[in-house]
Amino acid sequence: MMNTIAEVEEQIIEEFELFEDWMDKYQHLIDMGKSLPLIETQFKNDDYIVKGCQSQVWLKGDYANGKIHFTCDSDAIITKGMIAVLLRVLNDRTPEEIINAKLEFIDKINLKEHLTPIRANGLVSMLSKIKTYALAYNK
């Protein structure tokens, strides 16, 4: 049985609490980016792009057995890390779970600065695209 969104969020908070130093925290984020479920190269095109002002993100959602599986990539490594954190919570969930996810844990691990609309990394647009997929498959 898969952990609930709340449980995974709690795990991530505990994981990040271990880091006293910002450098270790960011190193962890960067490492998480390396384990991202990568989008297939053939889909790294304009159909799947989420444009930020600086870094860009490619995102693809596939619906099977009532759940959405996301694959993605970014040209910036810290952005990749942030996506990895978000997808650890949101990947392979039902559309309903995704729609209801509040993602308040981002604030608790002090990475909210990457999720404000003024940040030019495309993450806010990516989140709304994830929610759009969920709404589309929420039958």
Next chain:
Amino acid sequence: MVAEKNISIEQIRSQFPILSRKVNNQPLVYFDNGATTQKPKSVLDAIQKYYSEINANIHRGVHTLSQEATDAYEHSRKTIADFINVEHAHEIIFTRGTTESINLVASCFGKRYVNAGDEILVTEMEHHSNIVPWQLMCDERGAKLKVIPVDDNGELILSELKNLLTAKTKLLTLTHVSNTLGTVNDVKEIISLAHKNGTAVLIDGAQAIAHTEVDVQDLDCDFYCFSGHKMYGPTGIGILYGKEKFLNEFSPYQSGGGMIKEVSFEQTTFTTLPYKFEAGTPNIEGGIVLGAAVEWMKNIGMNNISAHENELLQYAIQQLKTIDGIRIIGEAKHHASAVSFLIRNIHPYDVGVILDKLGIAVRTGHHCNQPLMKRFNIPGTVRASFAVYNTMEEVDKLIAGVKQAKKMLS
């Protein structure tokens, strides 16, 4: 070390309250001066003084406050006029900033002089705000936008200019100093070439005005634009200098109060320069305080500012080059105020995030120069841009930060 002899950087720094704050628990190192500079105490005091002592609408009231505010506003216009050595103070128009100044000229010049088949010349290193207004105007008038290319060092290919200037070229618009590359264009020579062809010239001075002496009569440019906030002054205020003969021939850009001579429902006549282009209540505080910012720079001396910034720039470039995998974008012979770079294939955004964690503010991204980024085939750059209050020690911190970022992101 000319600068060190004439000015004390420590004394200058002490005039900027913001420079003593911390960012992410680190002392702030502010290298995003190309985006906006910090403000000295004399500028902050001038804002306070305006609202506490003379706030009133200008050019209208007979009462004392209105008179005093009007005097201060017009005194500031005169200060700015002297600063760039214009012939007549009424050739100085207050705008919201460089962008509005360029839009004003594109719109008014287009309506007055540009017809189907005519050409407007821009350069490949222009900021979007010196491309898009001309593009829109060209679409409207059926004119064509042509582009002077940039070489691998980040310099304009001037041999191309001679081919691009034709009988159809109505106006050439270019930046004095490139915001991304730091290239200082030989604008005087270019203006002279354009004028020989009967082409008017606009200079975008946003990245030059705080770094080098500007004499519009010596340059002989037809228009010169800059923003207050990039020269130690407030946001929301900028300048358009235009030669009287052009400004007189232009129709008004915006209309409203303050720019009319007489209004009836049948016909309205307009007042004289500069008020013809200053419709509505202007940014009075901004206009007055910009004068204070100019006084502050004059007091330090533009030569001292240039000399000190040049030392910082040369030192930064030299130190960056010691880092393995660094690529400097823009190595023009005449280079000022900013250096752009990349570390191997590390995304500039990532470098910016790590530097921010170290308290170092730089700009990352395409710097509103997408065509230029395409020319160099890069997603963006990391840009450090300097002001007179920056120090060599801060450059050392930047270099250490870049090394740290490289280590974490490689």
